[in-house]
Amino acid sequence: xxxxxxxxxRGGRDDWTTYRDIIALLSNYGSVxxxxxxxxxxxITGEDLADDYIHDRDLEWLRKADVLVAEVTTxxxxxxxxxxxxxxxxxxxxxxxxxxxxxxxxxxIAGCAGIMVHPxxxxxxxxxxxxxxLNPEP
Amino acid sequence: xxxxxxxxxRGGRDDWTTYRDIIALLSNYGSVxxxxxxxxxxxITGEDLADDYIHDRDLEWLRKADVLVAEVTTxxxxxxxxxxxxxxxxxxxxxxxxxxxxxxxxxxIAGCAGIMVHPxxxxxxxxxxxxxxLNPEP
Numbered sequence: 480x481x482x483x484x485x486x487x488x489r490g491g492r493d494d495w496t497t498y499r500d501i502i503a504l505l506s507n508y509g510s511v512x513x514x515x516x517x518x519x520x521x522x523i524t525g526e527d528l529a530d531d532y533i534h535d536r537d538l539e540w541l542r543k544a545d546v547l548v549a550e551v552t553t554x555x556x557x558x559x560x561x562x563x564x565x566x567x568x569x570x571x572x573x574x575x576x577x578x579x580x581x582x583x584x585x586x587x588i589a590g591c592a593g594i595m596v597h598p599x600x601x602x603x604x605x606x607x608x609x610x611x612x613l614n615p616e617p
Numbered sequence: 618x619x620x621x622x623x624x625x626x627r628g629g630r631d632d633w634t635t636y637r638d639i640i641a642l643l644s645n646y647g648s649v650x651x652x653x654x655x656x657x658x659x660x661i662t663g664e665d666l667a668d669d670y671i672h673d674r675d676l677e678w679l680r681k682a683d684v685l686v687a688e689v690t691t692x693x694x695x696x697x698x699x700x701x702x703x704x705x706x707x708x709x710x711x712x713x714x715x716x717x718x719x720x721x722x723x724x725x726i727a728g729c730a731g732i733m734v735h736p737x738x739x740x741x742x743x744x745x746x747x748x749x750x751l752n753p754e755p
Binding site for chain 1: 667689693696701705723724
């Protein structure tokens with residue numbers, strides 16, 4: 480299984496350790512095409528590459544992926560954009576979301592029939608969530 | 618001309634007065650389908666409607682629109698998602714972006730050939746930007 484993991488970069492790196500942990504979990508299910516999202520060396524300024532190169536490379540990875548797993552706690556234009564393209568392509572889209580009193584998940588994400596959103600309070604819940612979300616039906 | 622204006626709601630309402638001013642400018646060019654984005658009464662919690670209703674209503678408006686104008690300064694999953702769908706549909710997409718030293722625009726937005734991004738420093742620049750972006754070629 481080829482997995483595209485999406486998490487915020489220039490929208491904010493507050494959750495990067497969670498991204499790193501999710502990527503480690505996802506690697507048990509297949510090959511993660513976007514491992515750099517969980518890299519401590521990638522800051523809010525992003526990769527030192529031309530934007531059109533990043534866009535075209537990431538879209539190509541997304542096109543090849545069997546599933547998009549998106550961590551949607553930190554608002555991010557790029558993650559939203561990737562979800563929009565993937566929904567349009569009929570890809571399986573899994574959202575992971577940590578609710579907080581100060582915020583609500585975007586209505587466009589929470590209300591999209593093409594996205595399966597799994598809320599969680601603690602990263603310790605993620606192994607079980609991913610097991611249910613990614614394993615094939617029995 | 619039918620114009621879909623996109624700006625952050627649940628991602629943060631810091632720029633809502635700018636959205637209001639952009640919507641007022643856009644109404645000189647056609648009908649703005651999403652005037653509520655510039656409404657002072659819409660807070661970060663969003664509209665008091667079911668998410669699937671909001672999603673399907675907004676997508677229907679986006680589908681009918683001739684152009685998507687997105688203010689992309691505040692990171693927002695919903696705005697990114699709408700841009701992704703609109704690019705996929707071959708819609709004209711105009712981005713308005715206020716650069717700041719602390720942030721960079723998402724590589725997926727800045728690097729997408731289907732989006733024309735116009736940076737601005739002050740809202741006073743927006744009338745001229747929109748005149749150039751929205752008027753038909755001479």
